[in-house]
Amino acid sequence: MPKDGRRPDNGDETWMRDMAEGLSRAMHREQEAPSPVAETVLECLGPERTVLDIGAGVGRFAVPLARGGISLEAVEPSPMMRQYLEGNVREAGVGDRVRIIADAWPTEAAGIAEVALAAFVLQFADDPVAFVRAMERHATRRVVVALHVDPLWGRFRDVLAPLLPPGARRAGDASFKSLLTALIEADIVPDVHIFEQVMGPRWSSLDEAESSLKRRFHQDEPGQQAALRQILEDHPEFWRTPWPVRAAILSWRPPG
Numbered sequence: 066m067p068k069d070g071r072r073p074d075n076g077d078e079t080w081m082r083d084m085a086e087g088l089s090r091a092m093h094r095e096q097e098a099p100s101p102v103a104e105t106v107l108e109c110l111g112p113e114r115t116v117l118d119i120g121a122g123v124g125r126f127a128v129p130l131a132r133g134g135i136s137l138e139a140v141e142p143s144p145m146m147r148q149y150l151e152g153n154v155r156e157a158g159v160g161d162r163v164r165i166i167a168d169a170w171p172t173e174a175a176g177i178a179e180v181a182l183a184a185f186v187l188q189f190a191d192d193p194v195a196f197v198r199a200m201e202r203h204a205t206r207r208v209v210v211a212l213h214v215d216p217l218w219g220r221f222r223d224v225l226a227p228l229l230p231p232g233a234r235r236a237g238d239a240s241f242k243s244l245l246t247a248l249i250e251a252d253i254v255p256d257v258h259i260f261e262q263v264m265g266p267r268w269s270s271l272d273e274a275e276s277s278l279k280r281r282f283h284q285d286e287p288g289q290q291a292a293l294r295q296i297l298e299d300h301p302e303f304w305r306t307p308w309p310v311r312a313a314i315l316s317w318r319p320p321g
């Protein structure tokens with residue numbers, strides 16, 4: 066992943082905006098039912114109540130935690146994501162408790178916190194073990210990592226297969242198994258908690274789904290666009306109904 070947090074197969078920030086919109090919807094839903102990720106962070110806090118949120122995105126976890134009186138540093142390399150994050154921090158009136166760091170992890174611009182959190186970020190790291198080792202150096206009580214267990218697009222993998230550029234990495238596709246194995250091979254044996262999240266529905270009309278997917282999968286040729294339209298007409302469940310995916314929370318005490 067380049068330093069600015071963008072995906073290598075995307076020339077502009079459109080993909081990042083789509084992801085920011087999805088995360089904003091999740092943040093909104095979680096106002097009613099807090100995510101197990103936020104609950105884990107709360108359980109691990111000590112008296113200082115400080116969190117380092119790495120890859121904070123739109124502030125899905127940072128903003129509600131700050132509302133609860135917690136002080137955070139939020140590391141976020143993407144300018145697009147930071148726009149959303151800054152807006153959400155301002156709107157929530159928690160600017161005095163959230164310091165935003167415009168950088169990619171690992172960065173020495175961040176301080177030490179009781180809990181270092183990286184939620185749905187590790188799949189983008191070139192070296193996941195170095196990534197979490199740096200988290201250990203910045204956490205006094207707990208390292209918390211959330212991962213996708215099921216790929217976000219997994220339910221539709223077969224349906225979408227004809228549209229995918231060969232060899233392209235897709236969001237959420239980095240394997241839970243390979244990341245967990247890499248940690249265990251590095252002698253990091255975390256507590257693992259599996260939970261289910263509801264994804265989607267992402268679009269309110271076929272036209273909206275078509276235009277979003279056209280951007281997402283670079284479907285620029287008329288023939289490709291007709292194929293996409295046909296897929297969406299044949300599979301209305303793709304854009305109309307929510308679907309469950311499993312996620313994992315890994316947590317452990319930093320050494321030393």
Ligand SMILES: C[S@@+](CC[C@H](N)C(=O)[O-])C[C@H]1O[C@@H](n2cnc3c(N)ncnc32)[C@H](O)[C@@H]1O
Pocket residue numbers: 066069070071084088119120121122123124125126140141142143146168169170171183184185186189190
């Ligand atoms: C799927 S989003 C998750 C955002 C947030 N943690 C959440 O769960 O809502 C992944 C985020 O990680 C950021 N990211 C990617 N590589 C990163 C890195 N090396 N250091 C910090 N953040 C990174 C991206 O810019 C993006 O905002």
